[in-house]
Amino acid sequence: MHELSMANSMVEAILDTAKKNDAIQVTEAVLEVGELTMLNPEQLRFMMDVLREDTILKDAEIIINMIPIEIECESCGFKGVSKTDEEMDHLMAVATCPKCDNTRVHIIQGQECNIKTIKIEKED
């Protein structure tokens, strides 16, 4: 239930930001979730729906943007989106260099779990 703790932290952080900005309602929250976090966006959404009941976040549109894995290869210097083979059962999520198949790679993005922006309503 990795999703639950992430959802909990996200809801708390959104409500905290909303409160600091005197919001009476949150209407939208945009999240960025890296593919390497192993977070299932549907489960994340479900958990957030449970956690935001009875809060000013209740009716907000939650937009989850999945962030692809980007790597830099130590061997050939390739920098960009890593290949993930959806037909493959195993080793699917391992960042592999699409150019030379090397697995000695640095992960540039794909591990984030970020609250990007929120939209709020305030009193006049």
Add this chain to the structure above:
Amino acid sequence: MHNIASIDVEQDIIQANDKLAYENRRILDENNVFAVDLVGAVGSGKTSLLEKLIDEMEDDIGVIAGDILSKFDAKRIEDKNVPVKGLNTGKECHLDAHLVEHALPDIPLEDISILFVENVGNLICPADFNLGTHVRTVIISVTEGDDTAEKHPMIFKGADMAIVNKVDLADAVGADADKMVKDVKTINPDIPVVKCSLKTGEGVDEIIALYKKFQSKK
């Protein structure tokens, strides 16, 4: 009419954990304590490994034992007469830096040189949570199936050393321990991997030597 405002939040939940982990590391370094995050599935042999290391290593060892609900693991370590703090996560499947931060004051850091943090039995969720330890060890056993490493690549990608445990049972369960070593090396080419049996003692000296090496490089 209400005012509508768009706010850039840019708050990363994983980075928030990393900040707390950095603080844990600072506390450990201040006390000159070398810390290890020990991760592995339920039944992979985490607690048995700790019992063995407490018996075999000459260092003063402390343990933080993470568990969902019970105190069984903490009790087993307590019986070895070393400082131990049991950490219950409640419903969570991993330890995070915040939980470890709360456990640190209950460990006499000035009296120990090595702290083992036994994570909750899980190969998936702990991958995202840095605890502030110096080294992460992943322990897997042949009884989990010799495709375990292939199926859980991320935990090996972020680890510093791996142990393939229960190799004495490999034939009995039809598992290929060498394949498991090879798979870990494919995922993380630079990681040391030790084949081990806590029952026969195979590999234990090698594990201790690795910890000594990591500790001296800290």
